[in-house]
Amino acid sequence: MLYALCRLLPQRQRIVCISRQSDSAPVDFQLIKDYCERRDPPWGVVILAKQLRNPATYLIEMIRQVYYIATSRAVVLDSYCIAIGLLHDRIRVPIIQIWHSLGNMKRFGYTAFGAEEGHSEATARLMHMHEGYDAIATSSLSFANEFAAAFNAEPAKLFEAPLPRVDLLLDETHRNRQREAIHTAYPQLRGRETIVYCPTFRKQPAANEAEATAALIDAVDFDRFNFVYKPHPVSKQVIDDPRVVTIPSGQFDALFVADVIISDYSTVIYEAGLLDIPVYLYAYDWATYREKRGLTIDFENDVPALFTDDPGAIMKAIEDKDFDAEAYRVFENANVTLPENASCTETICEAIIRAVMSCRENP
Known part of the structure; x- marks a missing residue:
């Protein structure tokens, strides 16, 4: 009913980007906004970013989402959106899913039913999870079938376009500027190589998480290396050790100061x-x-990097610079295919706008 009422309002030359990944605008959406507003003709972009912590208060956010869904020309998502799922086939503008992570690694969505870290199939189907998408971006079509299965979508809906933030990773000027900004904010990091630790998010922490993390930190030679902890945006893990510098997601991306990543x-x-x-x-x-x-993927055999539960072995490999860069580049290229004649941001934005134009031509 709310969507039907909002549909009576004027539709604007605008794209709405919706995320549950954080409470601040994701960098991918910021880059989409910057590109679209500079484009000729320009497109307005509204970013709605809010994590679902309290279902009661999130209802207010859903009302905002419905208003913008009804009065915009396109919707862009980087994760599952409840309002989109519940409305699914009623929405009359294109919905583009760009997902929030690069590459192919873990089962999610419809391929993760039954796994402890996945969703309940009954709940997912009740909430129409990932239904109604008109296009889905993927960083490489080399894993199109697996990615399409996760969204319960036809592979034809996929288009190859790595996330906009890849442009920043490839921009040497941006990288140097970010590294200097981090060194200014954390001057204790100057003068030594920096190891950045980036563990994945776990719904339930491992039983040995604290013990394993402490063992890894104790293996570090702090006379030679800094140790930076980059927590996952939704992780609750805290490392309380004065030798460790924690750089949370937000103003800085700790990857830009990394010489080594664990x-x-x-x-x-x-x-x-x-x-x-x-x-x-x-x-x-x-x-x-x-x-x-x-x-x-088979981490033990597919990823050309040391894979071990021994922190001492990791530190020895780091100290010896034991890493096959060429083999890793081949692995990388199989998971992230860069566009040849455009930036990643331009590729995604133009795909969004083409979807809008196609929708206008075929109402």
């Missing part, structure tokens, strides 16, 4: 590849994680 099962390893930073995988809970979370 991760586990996070798609941040693809961003590291774009930055040409050596990657080491700390798999302290591999035995349980692979059971809880369905995966689409």
